[in-house]
Amino acid sequence: MSGTGTGVERMLRSERERQPTVWLDAGDLTVGPGAQLLGERPWQEVAGLPLVAAAAGNHDFDEGVTALTEAARRLPFPLLCANADAGLPGHVLYTFADLPVVPFGPAPGRP
Known part of the structure; x- marks a missing residue:
């Protein structure tokens, strides 16, 4: 199924329909066999995922910072980066079930 x-x-x-759910992604959203075979990153497909936020993983930078920030602008959720000056936010405040959730990513020292 997945x-x-x-x-x-x-x-x-x-799962979101079944129960209250917050989906976060830990990074490297567009890495995998599809990207390797097609020679391009599936950013449009990723934009359809019901994510609250995602961390930029090291392989999301493979085509450079400019390509990543351009792709991030087309996403309906924030792409986060707290440990590099990539022009991406380091965190975002999201309210879920009346409780604040502050995803950030990735941790200092990790690309």
Whole structure:
């Protein structure tokens, strides 16, 4: 069910319908066999995921900071980076079930 981007999206939406859920991604959103075979990053597919926020992983920088920040502008959720000056926010405040949630990413010292 979750072996493809569409499968992951379906699984996340289904879980969100079942119970209150906050989805965060730990980074390297666009790395995998699809990107390798197609020679391009699936940013449009990633934009369809019901994420609250995602951390920029080291491989998200493979095409450079400019390419990453341009892709991040097209996402409906913030792409975060707290340990490098990449023009991305280091954190975001999100209210969930009347409680503040502050995702940040990645941790200092980690690309």
